[in-house]
Amino acid sequence: MRQTVAAVTGGKGPPDRATGGQGPPDKTKTLKPPLKWAGGKRWQVPHLRRMWQAHRDRRLVEPFCGGIAVTLGLSPAHALLNDANPHLVNFYRWVQSGLHIDVEMENDKSLYYRHRARFNELLETGQEDSREAASLFYYLNRTGYNGLCRFNKGGEFNVPFGQYERIHYLRDFDHYRTALAGCTFTTTDVEAVPLEKGDFVYADPPYDVEFRQYARAGFSWRDQERTARWLAAHDGPVVLVNQATGRIESLYRSFGYDVSFASGPRRISCTGDRAPAREIVATRNM
Numbered sequence: 001m002r003q004t005v006a007a008v009t010g011g012k013g014p015p016d017r018a019t020g021g022q023g024p025p026d027k028t029k030t031l032k033p034p035l036k037w038a039g040g041k042r043w044q045v046p047h048l049r050r051m052w053q054a055h056r057d058r059r060l061v062e063p064f065c066g067g068i069a070v071t072l073g074l075s076p077a078h079a080l081l082n083d084a085n086p087h088l089v090n091f092y093r094w095v096q097s098g099l100h101i102d103v104e105m106e107n108d109k110s111l112y113y114r115h116r117a118r119f120n121e122l123l124e125t126g127q128e129d130s131r132e133a134a135s136l137f138y139y140l141n142r143t144g145y146n147g148l149c150r151f152n153k154g155g156e157f158n159v160p161f162g163q164y165e166r167i168h169y170l171r172d173f174d175h176y177r178t179a180l181a182g183c184t185f186t187t188t189d190v191e192a193v194p195l196e197k198g199d200f201v202y203a204d205p206p207y208d209v210e211f212r213q214y215a216r217a218g219f220s221w222r223d224q225e226r227t228a229r230w231l232a233a234h235d236g237p238v239v240l241v242n243q244a245t246g247r248i249e250s251l252y253r254s255f256g257y258d259v260s261f262a263s264g265p266r267r268i269s270c271t272g273d274r275a276p277a278r279e280i281v282a283t284r285n286m
């Protein structure tokens, strides 16, 4: 069964400003992630920049790169970016080789379902690495409900239409192509990422969700444990972030990480409060 990736926070249907509207490049600013992706860490970049400063000649490794907000924010000369989601990685690889999208892109329900059906046909016929699949993945991500990436048991992408008021679509990704020139992409499980001596690792696994039966994005407590253990064995600087649950804090401390906390963007809680998410930032060898 294909894995499920949870939704980007935020309501349905706001004007699409979060990741769209990149417009002409402002060289003093970093690029916004081209995709909507759950758990984006753009808000952490100013803090991470201070940590990265002393290590900026190292290779940056993101074993859970997701929306690549951190890489775009830190602009490393060399990076290894990995994610278990092969469609995401296919999109980035096509961006690296100069993606120009020529499929029709409109914020239109019937076009969305036609493109969704075509994307599933490509997956079914072994064409998931194609440029067309990368183009449709971008369109579906921007147009579908909350930037979700979800598949049914039969492996079909099944996210419904998003009902946004406005969507800004990019056709050319040249600015991203330049920004990603020094990056290598892999799509594998975290522990198979080929770390090299001295790599600077920024790891942002799917959140630990305590007190729930299910694991977010198929990422279990055992996966949290093996990630913390694997990174504790690395000789270079490591930044490991997560939701600040009690058991995550104990786990990271037990492997000798230095632990601090940060307030994430406000999210609507189940009581309707706009509570800032409490995040843990665990470091080693800094």
Ligand SMILES: C[S@@+](CC[C@H](N)C(=O)[O-])C[C@H]1O[C@@H](n2cnc3c(N)ncnc32)[C@H](O)[C@@H]1O
Pocket (backbone or CB within 6 Å): 005, 037, 038, 039, 040, 041, 042, 063, 064, 065, 066, 067, 068, 069, 070, 082, 083, 084, 085, 188, 189, 190, 191, 204, 205, 206, 207, 217, 219, 223
């Ligand atoms: C919280 S997101 C990362 C967000 C990213 N830092 C950003 O700013 O957009 C976690 C990512 O881990 C990926 N993932 C889940 N299980 C994985 C595994 N076992 N190995 C590698 N990546 C995995 C998911 O596909 C998802 O993109």
